Amino acid sequence: MSISLDEVRHVARLARLELDEAELVAFQSELNALLGHFQDIRGIDVYGQSPHSRSSALQNVWADDDTWPSLPRGSALQNAGVTKAGLFIVPTIIEE
């Protein structure tokens, strides 16, 4: 299992990371090392296991339809770079 430079570029774009060529190459080898671990997992016999089974046996963890007090708006906005009239302000969106 190995990842091409183009795939690294694609993943970086999806993650909104701007990487130069040297960084792309560095990430390629790091990601390949990481994916190498999946080779170990491939070796495990999972025959008969449900694809959704997980380490925890929890299921149906639900809450009742009650309400709780929300954050004061000041707290909700306190980490925002720019705010205006109670809104988080972001640069104008340009569709790709």
Place this chain on the structure above:
Amino acid sequence: MVRYLPSVGMEVHAELKTRSKMFCRCPVAFGGEPNTRVCPVCLGLPGALPVPNRAAVEMVVRTALALNCQIAYDSVFHRKNYFYPDLPKGYQVSQYGETNPIGYQGWLGIPVKGGGTKRIAIRRVHLEEDTGKLMHLPSGGSGVDFNRAGVPLMEIVTEFPPDIESADEARDYLVQLRSILVWLGVCDGKMEEGSLRCEPNISIRPEGSDRHGVKTELKNLNSFRAVHQGVLFEVARQSAVLDRGERVVQETRGWNESTQTSFVMRTKESEQDYRYFACPDLAPMHFEKDWVERQRSELPELPLAMQERFQRQFGLNAEHSGLLVSDRDWAEFFEESVRLGGDAQVVCNWMNADFAKLLNESGQRARRDAQEDDSTASLVTPAHLADISRLILNGTVNSKVAKQLLGEAFATGAMPSRLVEQRGLTQVSDASLIQDAVARVIEDNPGPVDQFRSGKEGVIGFLVGKVMRETEGRANPSLVQEEMRRQLEK
């Protein structure tokens, strides 16, 4: 000239009518000050953990059953990963897969002209969360309000290839779907507020071809009418493109309500790569078969089925019965009134005309039961209409007096038959009284009488009206008519 066949797939998003959001307990509401219904969970702050709202899950199960779906007894939530400023976590919790959505492979019946229904196949009914709202600021930049972020959202998607083959069917599908959602109490159905949103995808193909054409998706449709007009427009636009020998481009288009045209929203949709995976923060759901069957058995009779039953059982026509099932409380009001001895046709007529008018004018709604204590509910109960129906059918009052009685019942809650007793409003059917009144009117109106006798038959209405006025509206109009004719033709 080539004829084109449209096919329309429907993607409908319905905000669920829960008190709190899908994965946190922030309240759900429309409007209000921005960013006042947010918390660490729905803002996607680090370390916050989501807990699904049980009521939302149950609402989707009930809807899926009402839409004749298979139920996924085991179902998980996935993360749909993409970046957009209205999506605080960088992913939307949704449900991926063919048989993982809570409901899959269902259908919805839409009425067909001339009777019967057509089944529209449904591919999936799944549960996800809504995004925040972006507003573009005139001063540049965009403002984000996360009040809507995390509101439980149900997505209902039709099967491909779509069964919907016209703008009429697209609208009818949405009308039926909305009516079921409102009926089940899972969504308020307010398209103008965006709690019910519809994005049809439209393609056309030349008659005789079974290859489906390139689809365009239409957004910003805020009413049934907009959906109808939008689909009509797209079909015409695509037909013109093909007629010119060009190709339809796959794109998302917006509907402009004021120009009644569609415009390109995104010219080239970038290849989407959502990297779905099961959300590790959310435990899988498992539904016991018994529990699902109990939900199924507790489903109410749905509007279309009820409408058909009203036609069968009471002999009402499609239009009248359709009006009765436009709202569940309204339909139940009707049935209760009939159960209390009202005549189905008479009650139906009075509900759909005079009573509906009184409610509209006052902004009140029909009350559910006599005990209900709510100022927005009208004082008129099913028993009042059953009472009026009896008074009319046994000839105690004519419809003019009945109208006054309904007006009074509406204002004071008084029972019509009591008012009749108290005021002697009983309809005059006494032959001698009517004979006298008719004779008097003939004597007092020589002009119209001459006109009638010289062949102007229509004048009789005027003369009958005079008699009705003389008797303060209490005379039986058909007896007056009969007597008037008898005396005039003597």
